[in-house]
Amino acid sequence: MAIEQVKISVGDLQRGMFVSRLDRPWTRTPFALQGFYVRDLEEIRQLQKYCRYVYVDVHKTVGSAGATLRRLIGSGASAKGQGRTVSRVTIPCRPVAVTHKAYPPPQPAQREAGNARKLHGQILRGMGEVMGLVASNRPLPVQPMNRVVEDLVESVLRSPDAFAWLARVRDRDEHTYSHSVRASIWAVLFGRHIGLARHELVQLGVATLLKDVGKLAIPAEVLQVKQRDPRAELEYRKFVQHSVQMLSADAQVDPQVINIVRGHRERHDGGGYPDGLRGDKIPVLARMCGIVTFYDEATNPRGASQPIAPSRAVADLYDLRGIAYQEQLVVEFIQAIGLYPTGTQVELSSGEVGVVVEQTYDRRLRPKVMIVLDAHKRQLSKPRLFDLAAAEDRAEKLIQSGKMRPEEKVSIVRDIEPGAYPEVNTTAVRDNYLFKSGGQLSRFFSRLAR
Numbered sequence: 001m002a003i004e005q006v007k008i009s010v011g012d013l014q015r016g017m018f019v020s021r022l023d024r025p026w027t028r029t030p031f032a033l034q035g036f037y038v039r040d041l042e043e044i045r046q047l048q049k050y051c052r053y054v055y056v057d058v059h060k061t062v063g064s065a066g067a068t069l070r071r072l073i074g075s076g077a078s079a080k081g082q083g084r085t086v087s088r089v090t091i092p093c094r095p096v097a098v099t100h101k102a103y104p105p106p107q108p109a110q111r112e113a114g115n116a117r118k119l120h121g122q123i124l125r126g127m128g129e130v131m132g133l134v135a136s137n138r139p140l141p142v143q144p145m146n147r148v149v150e151d152l153v154e155s156v157l158r159s160p161d162a163f164a165w166l167a168r169v170r171d172r173d174e175h176t177y178s179h180s181v182r183a184s185i186w187a188v189l190f191g192r193h194i195g196l197a198r199h200e201l202v203q204l205g206v207a208t209l210l211k212d213v214g215k216l217a218i219p220a221e222v223l224q225v226k227q228r229d230p231r232a233e234l235e236y237r238k239f240v241q242h243s244v245q246m247l248s249a250d251a252q253v254d255p256q257v258i259n260i261v262r263g264h265r266e267r268h269d270g271g272g273y274p275d276g277l278r279g280d281k282i283p284v285l286a287r288m289c290g291i292v293t294f295y296d297e298a299t300n301p302r303g304a305s306q307p308i309a310p311s312r313a314v315a316d317l318y319d320l321r322g323i324a325y326q327e328q329l330v331v332e333f334i335q336a337i338g339l340y341p342t343g344t345q346v347e348l349s350s351g352e353v354g355v356v357v358e359q360t361y362d363r364r365l366r367p368k369v370m371i372v373l374d375a376h377k378r379q380l381s382k383p384r385l386f387d388l389a390a391a392e393d394r395a396e397k398l399i400q401s402g403k404m405r406p407e408e409k410v411s412i413v414r415d416i417e418p419g420a421y422p423e424v425n426t427t428a429v430r431d432n433y434l435f436k437s438g439g440q441l442s443r444f445f446s447r448l449a450r
Contacts, residue, residue, distance in 0.1 A: 005055040005269070006069055013044045017069075018060035020323070021269055023051050025276030030230035035271060037062075055269075057323075091269060093279040093326055099195030103157050109342075109358050112159035113434035119155055120166045122148050123181050127209065134213050134246060142252040149184070149205040153198060156188045161342050161358045164189060165430050167296075168307070168343030179296055184208040186292040186337065193336035204285050207260035208292060214242025226302065237273045240265050256285070264289035267324045279326075291317070291325050291333050306418040310341050338364040345416040345424055348386075349409075351375030353421055355429045360389040365412065370433060372424050379423045388412070 005020055013019075017038045022029060029050045035057070038044060047054065058069045126145055133140055156163050167185040187208040191201045215223060218239050222232050244262050247253045263277065263286030270278030272290075282290075298313035314334055321330040340346055344356045346369060353373035360366050366389035374380055391410055398404035418426065 005057055007053055008056050009053050010044065010048045010051050013038050013047065013054070013056075014065040015039065016062040016065045018057040018062075019047070019054050020057040020060070021055035021271050023053050026271060026273060030234065091279040091322075093268065095328055096194070096284055096326070096332075098328075098332060100193065102195030103192060106161065106359075106361060107159045109159050109161035109165065110434055112155055112162040113165075116155050116159070116162035116166060117435070119148065119151050120163070120181075123152065123184070123209070124178070127181055130210070130213065131216065134216050140210075140213075140246070140250055140253075142250055145209065146202065146206060149202050149209065152184070152205055153188055153201045156185070156192055156201075157198075160189050160192060162434065164337070164342040164359075165434060168341055169427050169430050179300065180209050180212050182300070183211075183289075183292045183296040186296060187289060190288055190292060190333050190336045194332050200285065203254055203256045204260065204288060206254070207257040207264070207285070208289050210247060210257070211243060211261045211264050211289065211293070212239065213246050214239040214244070217242040224302075237265070240274050259283050260286045260289050262286070264293060266290065268326050269323050271324065284329075287326055287329055288333075291329060294320075294325070295333070295337075309415045309417045310337070310344050311339065311415045314339065335364065338367065340365070340367055340412060340415055342367070343426060343430065345418060345421070345426060346412045347414050347416055349411050349413050351377075353377060353416065353424060354383075354386065355424065355426050357385070357429065357433045360387075363389045363392075366392055367412075369412075370429050372429065373421060377421065383429075386410075 008017075015038055018035065019038060020035045022031075030046075036043075037060075056069065058066070060066075061069055126141070126148055130140055130145065152163070163185045167182045167189075184205050188201055188205045191204050196204065218236060222228065222235050225232065228236055240262065244258055247258050247261060260283065262274075263282050266272035266275065266277040266282045266286065267290070268278060268282070268287075270276050272278075272282075295313055295317060298316055299307045299310060301308065317325070317330055318334065321327040338359055340356050342356050342359060345353065346356060347353050348369070348371070352371045352375055354369040354371035356367045357370045358368040360368070369386045369388060371384045371386050372380060388411065395404055395409045399406055399409075416424075
């Protein structure tokens, strides 16, 4: 697709321009950010030391520089003016083959929940073992990890919601490697949605689990800092090469897994690392791994006590479509998880607050919600399961018969940041929806209300 970038000589840069790509990989420069605004002459001088030309994002460029560039692009010009070369940049990227009905319709989450929880525990323990072995320079338990991911794939194929719960809710026993576990779940959910073959789902799941093993070779002060200077950023990016070297040392590791790990930090417009690949040069499964990595890091920011609302992460991801990530895959991923993923706290048009407990896969905006707070935001003594899809069907019949007004239909109006209502215990909702009977659920919440 056409990206709204222009190629400009470094000497023609102006304040307000947004540099989105260089004429060489970012890793060969001291610039930590893959995209930044030109703020002063000193930044232009720094760029001149490393680059002859750069690419500027037309829409993000502000001030008079932005107006000039947009006018040139709007005229359809590939123009030269005052020594400035302006050209539209096209990133070659063929559409990915997608099959949305490659697998049978999902089973109810409760039917798969027990098995999913057992597998989740095995994966967490397995990752703990992996990190311990890597830290002591011992061989990775590749075959056991492959087997548990194969089981994960089969579980997700049966019921995506059961594992989506485990990816969305952050338990108290968080581990440093839990990001990779969550991202692996999102990756398999994503792959199921677009119809990847089983062996590709396993490759994607294993690669997403193991993509960060190289971080153990990075100094802790580099890993844990929130804002890295250019030197620290270059040091941090070496984790990809470290991961590839560790995995390549084991002959049992699938070469496709290594390719995914190598490419998961590359970006659609060439602004990634370690090789500055772009478009079709990035393997499809690596592109998918990059998307789920971004999503989980966005929903679970480093140092945050709770996840953020999915809509914020989805909005950030959507803004990067066609720039950092292939647009088609971004759209498919958002469809795969839904605008309101399982485990999301939501407010209904009735004013009530609840938690999404299960998706309606052919009507993503109409999931099942466990209502916990009433319209006045008071905790219910007995939570109520509300099926938005079934309720909409009933409402349409009443509207057609004149017994209900269209504006009376109940819908989700927004998702809510976790922690906004302390009375909403998402973990309790998960455990009791998935693992307890209806009577036990009512008694549990009755005790919680007291």
